[in-house]
Amino acid sequence: MAETKMTSMNTVWIQAIAGGAFTLIPARKYPAWLRHTLTWGSTAGIFTVMAVPGVASKLQELTTGKTGSEKAAALEDVDAETVNVHGGSVEDAGTGRTSTGKVDASKPDFENVVSNPVMRIGLATAVAACTYGVFRFSFWFDDAAERGLRKLRVPYPRVVMGLGVAALYVVTEKFDRKYEARAGQSSQSDQH
16 A cells, blocks of 8 residues: 555656646647647547447556456446346336336446436537537636736746646645545444
8 A cells, every 4th residue: 555655646746747847838839730639639539438338448458458347347248238128128228217117226327327328428428528628728728827927927937837737736636645545534434
């Protein structure tokens, strides 16, 4: 566990240095093709990972060399059981309804979203739209923050922004650690 925390802290410092360094380059100076690739590539990637069953586990397998969990492997094989067609009609598939027409409350809502292609694609579309919006906002905000700092006559505004981004990485990691520690203590006290 101590090794994991040390590796995590090293990763945070690397992320903080890289994030701060990239902030030194104004987004408006990125070539248009790079801005479009970042925006549309991320949007398409998020949509694909969420909309197509099994892509996330295949991606995890390719990047880490490890296979996904049993649940991710089960989601790859879309069959009648996965889409909740237990002797019911195809129209009831993914709605959580049994063949009697009653809602099956034993399945969590997430399983219903994953098993229903329409809901899965709708959710993927919504998240992809948010991803696109976040990228567009971040490009606008980068320029607006620099202009604001220049209006306030802050010397070296890009350096100040880079230091702020680096600090944000470190502070966020510390809050995450505190939250995980509290959650771990809470789950241990619930078990006793």
